[in-house]
Amino acid sequence: MVGKPARPANAIDQTRxxxxxxxxxxxRPGARIEDVARAFGITEDELVSDLDVLPMCGTSFRxxxxxxxxxxxxxxxWHNPAALGAEAAExxxxxxxxxxxxxxxxxxxxxxxxxxxxxxxxxxxATAKVETAAGEAAGASSRLSVTFEAEGGVFADVDRAIxxxxxxxxxxxxxxxxxxxxxxxxxxxxxxxxxxYVEAWCRRSEARRTFRLDRVAEIKILDEPSxxxxxxxxxxxEALVQPAAExxxxxxxxxxxxxxxxxxxxxxxxxxxxxxxxxITLRTPDPASLRRLALRLGRDGRIVSPQDLADAARRAARxxxxxxDEAVTTTGP
Numbered sequence: 560m561v562g563k564p565a566r567p568a569n570a571i572d573q574t575r576x577x578x579x580x581x582x583x584x585x586x587r588p589g590a591r592i593e594d595v596a597r598a599f600g601i602t603e604d605e606l607v608s609d610l611d612v613l614p615m616c617g618t619s620f621r622x623x624x625x626x627x628x629x630x631x632x633x634x635x636x637w638h639n640p641a642a643l644g645a646e647a648a649e650x651x652x653x654x655x656x657x658x659x660x661x662x663x664x665x666x667x668x669x670x671x672x673x674x675x676x677x678x679x680x681x682x683x684x685a686t687a688k689v690e691t692a693a694g695e696a697a698g699a700s701s702r703l704s705v706t707f708e709a710e711g712g713v714f715a716d717v718d719r720a721i722x723x724x725x726x727x728x729x730x731x732x733x734x735x736x737x738x739x740x741x742x743x744x745x746x747x748x749x750x751x752x753x754x755x756y757v758e759a760w761c762r763r764s765e766a767r768r769t770f771r772l773d774r775v776a777e778i779k780i781l782d783e784p785s786x787x788x789x790x791x792x793x794x795x796x797e798a799l800v801q802p803a804a805e806x807x808x809x810x811x812x813x814x815x816x817x818x819x820x821x822x823x824x825x826x827x828x829x830x831x832x833x834x835x836x837x838x839i840t841l842r843t844p845d846p847a848s849l850r851r852l853a854l855r856l857g858r859d860g861r862i863v864s865p866q867d868l869a870d871a872a873r874r875a876a877r878x879x880x881x882x883x884d885e886a887v888t889t890t891g892p
Contacts, residue, residue, distance in 0.1 A: 725782070
């Protein structure tokens, strides 16, 4: 097994995951544990924990109605998928607003570029069945449409690359450097923390990186196989950016009004200073991004080291003040 559960399972999240897991496993008999864990963005131990619960679920507590799912340690087998077949299920009844929302969403997803053709056809078949069951409500849904932003197409390509284990080429905008770079990445998983990101092994930096999908300017699925090194999945519930031991060290000193920095930024240490201040030592893969922190702190804090970052923060502050003074002079009272 790779790793241990990163945090106590949230009951709602686990329930949602297991409902999706039932459908996923039914369509993939003999699925590999590592592939399923990667697809759901969880550790293998978390997946096995879910599998221990599923055999206690079903349409009733009679033996034949419970899910008969087990694993040999490498693959997952479902021995009685008919337990949730059409003959065992209660008829589905949708309210008009539920049917409309479902049909609009299904049609929108079916138009996503990069969606696997087999998935698209399955979705269209399901949509046709819902239309038949919805009756008059289906007519209202046909007058509505949804257009996805560019992120939707990027999501589909990333999802396909993960499924097919293929490398990606991207042009990516980094706001910290205000530049667009070209990279080849081996995608590991999709995660959502406010925005949607792909966690990947970046061939340019030879390190694990996360890329926000709405900052991907261009994307291509390459023929080269994706081969990220064996790395333990991280718990991203607390923060997306999690420093590594090899990342550069930055020292920040803050006054009483800047003590919040220790609460919001993962750090190695926070030493008390006279008059209620803190000396905070932290690590970051991109020290330049902390210039914004220095500007936000103003008189409540300063970057102490490394020296080049401290100098850059001071220059940025002077330029900001100069721009403000110019604006005030230009507009005048």
